[in-house]
Amino acid sequence: xSEARGKGFKELIRVDTALQRFFQTLGEPSRPTEQVPxxxxxxRILASDVKSSIDIPPFDRAAMDGYAVxxxxxxxxxxxxxxxxxxxxxxxxxxETKARGGRGKAVTIVTGAPIPPDTDAVAMLEYTRRPKESTxxxxxxxxxxxxxxxxGEDVQKDSTILRKGTLxxxxxxxxxxxxxxxxxxxxxxxxxxxLSTGDELIQIGDNLEPGKIHxxxxxxALSLIREIGCTPMDLGICRDDRQAITSALxxxxxxxxxxxVSAGTSVGExxxxxxxxxxxxxxGVIVHGVAIRPAVxxxxxxxxGKPIVLLPGFPVAAMVAFDTFVKPxxxxxxxxxxxxxxxxxxxxxxxxxxxxxxxxxxRVKVSREGEEYVAEPLRTSGAGIISSMVxxxxxxxxxxxxxxxxxxxxxxxxxxxxxx
Amino acid sequence: xSEARGKGFKELIRVDTALQRFFQTLGEPSRPTEQVPxxxxxxRILASDVKSSIDIPPFDRAAMDGYAVxxxxxxxxxxxxxxxxxxxxxxxxxxETKARGGRGKAVTIVTGAPIPPDTDAVAMLEYTRRPKESTxxxxxxxxxxxxxxxxGEDVQKDSTILRKGTLxxxxxxxxxxxxxxxxxxxxxxxxxxxLSTGDELIQIGDNLEPGKIHxxxxxxALSLIREIGCTPMDLGICRDDRQAITSALxxxxxxxxxxxVSAGTSVGExxxxxxxxxxxxxxGVIVHGVAIRPAVxxxxxxxxGKPIVLLPGFPVAAMVAFDTFVKPxxxxxxxxxxxxxxxxxxxxxxxxxxxxxxxxxxRVKVSREGEEYVAEPLRTSGAGIISSMVxxxxxxxxxxxxxxxxxxxxxxxxxxxxxx
Numbered sequence: 001x002s003e004a005r006g007k008g009f010k011e012l013i014r015v016d017t018a019l020q021r022f023f024q025t026l027g028e029p030s031r032p033t034e035q036v037p038x039x040x041x042x043x044r045i046l047a048s049d050v051k052s053s054i055d056i057p058p059f060d061r062a063a064m065d066g067y068a069v070x071x072x073x074x075x076x077x078x079x080x081x082x083x084x085x086x087x088x089x090x091x092x093x094x095x096e097t098k099a100r101g102g103r104g105k106a107v108t109i110v111t112g113a114p115i116p117p118d119t120d121a122v123a124m125l126e127y128t129r130r131p132k133e134s135t136x137x138x139x140x141x142x143x144x145x146x147x148x149x150x151x152g153e154d155v156q157k158d159s160t161i162l163r164k165g166t167l168x169x170x171x172x173x174x175x176x177x178x179x180x181x182x183x184x185x186x187x188x189x190x191x192x193x194x195l196s197t198g199d200e201l202i203q204i205g206d207n208l209e210p211g212k213i214h215x216x217x218x219x220x221a222l223s224l225i226r227e228i229g230c231t232p233m234d235l236g237i238c239r240d241d242r243q244a245i246t247s248a249l250x251x252x253x254x255x256x257x258x259x260x261v262s263a264g265t266s267v268g269e270x271x272x273x274x275x276x277x278x279x280x281x282x283x284g285v286i287v288h289g290v291a292i293r294p295a296v297x298x299x300x301x302x303x304x305g306k307p308i309v310l311l312p313g314f315p316v317a318a319m320v321a322f323d324t325f326v327k328p329x330x331x332x333x334x335x336x337x338x339x340x341x342x343x344x345x346x347x348x349x350x351x352x353x354x355x356x357x358x359x360x361x362x363r364v365k366v367s368r369e370g371e372e373y374v375a376e377p378l379r380t381s382g383a384g385i386i387s388s389m390v391x392x393x394x395x396x397x398x399x400x401x402x403x404x405x406x407x408x409x410x411x412x413x414x415x416x417x418x419x420x
Numbered sequence: 421x422s423e424a425r426g427k428g429f430k431e432l433i434r435v436d437t438a439l440q441r442f443f444q445t446l447g448e449p450s451r452p453t454e455q456v457p458x459x460x461x462x463x464r465i466l467a468s469d470v471k472s473s474i475d476i477p478p479f480d481r482a483a484m485d486g487y488a489v490x491x492x493x494x495x496x497x498x499x500x501x502x503x504x505x506x507x508x509x510x511x512x513x514x515x516e517t518k519a520r521g522g523r524g525k526a527v528t529i530v531t532g533a534p535i536p537p538d539t540d541a542v543a544m545l546e547y548t549r550r551p552k553e554s555t556x557x558x559x560x561x562x563x564x565x566x567x568x569x570x571x572g573e574d575v576q577k578d579s580t581i582l583r584k585g586t587l588x589x590x591x592x593x594x595x596x597x598x599x600x601x602x603x604x605x606x607x608x609x610x611x612x613x614x615l616s617t618g619d620e621l622i623q624i625g626d627n628l629e630p631g632k633i634h635x636x637x638x639x640x641a642l643s644l645i646r647e648i649g650c651t652p653m654d655l656g657i658c659r660d661d662r663q664a665i666t667s668a669l670x671x672x673x674x675x676x677x678x679x680x681v682s683a684g685t686s687v688g689e690x691x692x693x694x695x696x697x698x699x700x701x702x703x704g705v706i707v708h709g710v711a712i713r714p715a716v717x718x719x720x721x722x723x724x725g726k727p728i729v730l731l732p733g734f735p736v737a738a739m740v741a742f743d744t745f746v747k748p749x750x751x752x753x754x755x756x757x758x759x760x761x762x763x764x765x766x767x768x769x770x771x772x773x774x775x776x777x778x779x780x781x782x783r784v785k786v787s788r789e790g791e792e793y794v795a796e797p798l799r800t801s802g803a804g805i806i807s808s809m810v811x812x813x814x815x816x817x818x819x820x821x822x823x824x825x826x827x828x829x830x831x832x833x834x835x836x837x838x839x840x
Contacts, residue, residue: 008546038624042643056806057633063804065688093660093690094619096630110690112620112733114631125688126428154805161807169836170643171809174735177639178806182625199514200532204458205602210516211534213477219597223462223590240513268485268545270513270530313532315594340762340835384483385574386476386598387581389591415760416589 008267009289012296014400015324015359018287022300022329025286026307029333032188038176041168043229044186045336050162052179055152060115062091064147067106067128067136068119071144082129082137091116106136115148122147155179165335167229190333192326193256194221195235195248197264197273198313203237216386217262217311217318224322228330230258240264245276253280253306258333260326263313266297273310277301285310291400293358294383295321314383320361342415344394346373352405354398362405363392366419375413392416428687429709432716434820435744435779438707442720442749445706446727449753452608458596461588463649464606465756470582472599475572480535482511484567487526487548487556488539491564502549502557511536526556535568542567575599585755587649610753612746613676614641615655615668617684617693618733623657636806637682637731637738644742648750650678660684665696673700673726678753680746683733686717693730697721705730711820713778714803715741734803740781762835764814766793772825774818782825783812786839795833812836 013021033047062068068091077083089099090108099107101119109115109122124147127140155161161175162168168176168186176184194217201215202208215237225232233256238248245264252259264273267289278284280303287300288310294317299310309326311318331338346366354360364375375396380388394413398405405411433441453467482488488511497503509519510528519527521539529535529542544567547560575581581595582588588596588606596604614637621635622628635657645652653676658668665684672679684693687709698704700723707720708730714737719730729746731738751758766786774780784795795816800808814833818825825831 039639039642042646054628058628059630063802065690092619092631094621094631110688112618112633149802149804153800153802154807161810167837170640170647171735171739171806171836173643174636174640174739175806175810177624178634178636178735180624180626180628180634198532199512201514204597204600206600208474208478208600210479211514213532214598214600216594216598219459220590220594222459223593226462227590268530270485315598319591337838340838342760342762343764380573382483382569382573384569386591386595387574390581390595416591417587418757418760 009296012289012291012358013287014291018290018300019325019328021286022302022307022325023332025283025302026305029335031333031335033185034188035183035185038173038181038184041176041184041186042170042173044168045229045334046162046164046166046168047185047187048164049160050176050181050184052155052157052159052161054179055157056155056178057149057151057153060151061149062109062111062113062115062122062147063149064122064124065110066125066147067123067138068101068109068116069106069121069123069138069142070101070103070119071121071142071146073103074123074138074141077138077141079139082139084135084137087134087136106138120144120148165337167336167339187334189230190257190330191231191233191255192225192258192260192330193233193235193252194218194225194260194262195252196237196262197240197245198237199240201237216315217313220315220319221260221262221311221322224326225330228327229334230330240270240272242272242276245273246279249276249280253303257306258329259306259308260311261308262311262318265299265310265312271297274299277303277308277310291358292320292324293355293360295324298325300325312383315386316363316389317383319389343412344373344415344419345410346375346413348405348407348409348411349374349376351407352377352396352398354402354404356403357400359400360398362396362398363388364394364396364413366393366413366415368419373413373419375411393419429716432709432711432778433707434711438710438720439745439748441706442722442727442745443752445703445722446725449755451753451755453605454608455603455605458593458601458604461596461604461606462590462593464588465649465754466582466584466586466588467605467607468584469580470596470601470604472575472577472579472581474599475577476575476598477569477571477573480571481569482529482531482533482535482542482567483569484542484544485530486545486567487543487558488521488529488536489526489541489543489558489562490521490523490539491541491562491566493523494543494558494561497558497561499559502559504555504557507554507556526558540564540568585757587756587759607754609650610677610750611651611653611675612645612678612680612750613653613655613672614638614645614680614682615672616657616682617660617665618657619660621657636735637733640735640739641680641682641731641742644746645750648747649754650750660690660692662692662696665693666699669696669700673723677726678749679726679728680731681728682731682738685719685730685732694719697723697728697730711778712740712744713775713780715744718745720745732803735806736783736809737803739809763832764793764835764839765830766795766833768825768827768829768831769794769796771827772797772816772818774822774824776823777820779820780818782816782818783808784814784816784833786813786833786835788839793833793839795831813839
């Protein structure tokens with residue numbers, strides 16, 4: 001790999017290899033759990049399978065308004081030749097049905113009411129007539145079980161309704177509520193600390209003195225952590241000083257489960273983060289310099305069993321590194337799969353260059369042309385240009401094996417916002 | 421439309437017509453705003469355009485480690501014929517650069533440091549040699565502006581960086597932090613109340629007496645509201661009694677911006693919600709019975725300018741109605757576009773039936789077969805079967821104009837979970 005492409009790194013490690021080495025060194029994550037009320041569990045990850053202790057529905061119930069009957073009584077009925085049945089009471093919702101059916105009898109019933117004893121089907125109201133109070137005329141045959149929701153047809157008692165590792169969506173909260181489950185055991189999300197380094201960085205709200213810039217990576221990383229469902233911890237800004245970084249890292253490691261450090265991660269004289277991390281414990285930095293663009297100066301480290309990710313200082317590179325390394329790490333710790341990401345196929349309007357051997361992230365504009373989507377690389381593409389991530393409609397990821405994408409090629413784009 | 425298909429409704433209204441009528445009756449939403457700290461604004465909707473009061477970067481700065489030079493000095497240089505320049509000091513990050521350049525001079529510089537006066541390019545460290553302390557040999561020419569991030573090249577002072585209506589993503593928080601914006605004006609999310617009706621319903625945790633079932637729709641709707649970024653308000657369960665529903669609705673209208681009522685919305689004798697809503701004020705129910713399956717007994721109402729959505733009692737129908745009517749309503753109130761939804765193209769393994777004229781939601785299993793996705797309808801498909809929404813990998817929406825989807829057809833599936 002040429003010097004320029006390696007940015008001073010002797011060797012760039014493939015993304016897959018880097019992740020594999022990182023996860024292997026970390027070993028299986030211990031996954032602390034906690035019990036939370038079901039109604040607060042949206043977006044949390046189940047820590048164990050959930051079985052139902054009841055049937056849903058808990059009893060046979062009417063799926064239609066009409067009359068609970070013995071199906072056999074209705075055979076051969078039609079509108080010209082209705083079967084006449086005696087009304088034997090009514091079944092209401094929300095209470096046990098006292099009325100009983102039996103041959104020649106019908107029980108008035110509404111949707112959701114328990115099916116009365118000695119009936120096996122519901123004749124729909126639409127296919128009945130009620131010439132007088134005491135009888136009903138059924139004009140269409142029903143088979144046993146017609147218009148009846150059988151006990152347990154939705155959820156069977158003792159069946160597993162949700163698996164460990166499920167990210168709880170609204171419908172999952174619904175089924176948990178349906179079985180009367182008041183609390184669930186979920187994964188306690190890791191605390192993820194974010195430390196920015198750099199003598200030039202100031203906090204949002206601080207005075208912009210000459211030579212200073214506002215820290216961007218920390219707010220972005222804290223937001224990304226929150227989006228994934230982990231607990232962000234702001235560890236502030238640290239100046240480029242070995243002692244200051246050492247104590248900030250030690251403090252961070254003591255308070256968090258995962259540590260993210262931004263900037264100072266390359267191979268220049270001022271890039272003291274990797275060697276400082278190494279001084280804290282073994283194995284230290286296990287991956288430094290990744291075949292990914294932009295984000296070559298990414299580092300992956302493990303100190304005292306805790307993962308540390310070193311993000312490049314340039315904001316676009318930091319986001320790419322977060323997406324590629326931190327997201328899979330956090331999903332692994334949570335024990336969940338990544339949620340599906342919105343993607344579209346789009347035809348490239350211009351060539352997007354990439355270096356073979358490097359996984360390349362290209363920020364693109366996406367628009368519709370008739371039925372299809374078209375995409376083109378943003379003209380401003382520096383790794384330091386945060387506005388390019390704001391303006392981009394999507395990301396094109398060019399795999400290591402490919403050298404650029406040609407105009408006219410149809411590619412898959414990860415959408416960053418809705419396309420008009 | 422046949423009686424069975426209309427479920428007792430005289431006429432079913434198309435989804436598009438229903439939404440149009442609903443939004444027209446409601447008029448333009450008033451959109452209250454609030455000021456929140458930028459770092460807490462993730463997922464909120466911007467209430468006004470944001471302009472930058474500064475340039476990013478705020479000064480010309482080095483994009484590489486190396487030497488700030490006068491580009492013209494380096495013309496014609498090569499490794500065999502380097503140009504020798506005098507070291508005129510160094511430029512550090514985080515402070516104003518005191519050193520000055522000029523013809524024949526070079527200033528040591530690191531990435532991010534302000535470009536010194538009287539220099540116009542940075543010669544990369546990799547293409548220099550430093551035989552002694554006082555001079556540097558440049559081995560490759562640079563053009564003016566090379567390896568320099570120009571002041572304002574990312575964000576120009578006074579330019580609009582984010583538009584009103586933007587849902588703030590991590591990169592948006594990043595650019596807001598970058599311009600030093602401490603608070604932003606965002607839309608105050610509407611309070612959305614959810615009331616369940618039904619004599620059979622009990623709360624999660626209540627004793628499951630004969631004839632009772634746990635309320636599912638309310639927990640699901642409250643979760644969906646939270647997911648969209650609105651403020652859910654639990655209005656509890658109300659029994660099927662006109663007086664009780666009247667007072668619950670009045671109470672709900674006084675406390676919320678949007679009211680959602682579950683069940684009792686069809687045309688049976690026990691479906692007293694629509695007429696009760698009508699008794700509260702005009703225009704009342706403006707859409708009742710929609711050409712959508714499952715969710716025909718959906719109602720849309722406006723009372724004293726406030727929107728009320730009547731959801732069918734069956735949980736799957738309620739979710740479909742929420743997705744089709746409540747989601748667009750809430751996005752309209754928030755003034756934001758719906759976020760993109762993950763979709764894939766899949767080949768149908770079996771036929772999925774639908775009724776022409778009704779927009780039909782089919783729950784499907786999705787899997788991979790080599791490079792492609794394949795889908796098939798779930799076998800259990802009743803509108804009351806909440807477990808079908810839990811088991812489904814995706815939703816196939818068959819438009820009104822189509823009668824079913826054939827085996828072998830390639831369709832678009834909205835994913836409900838990641839596919840292995």
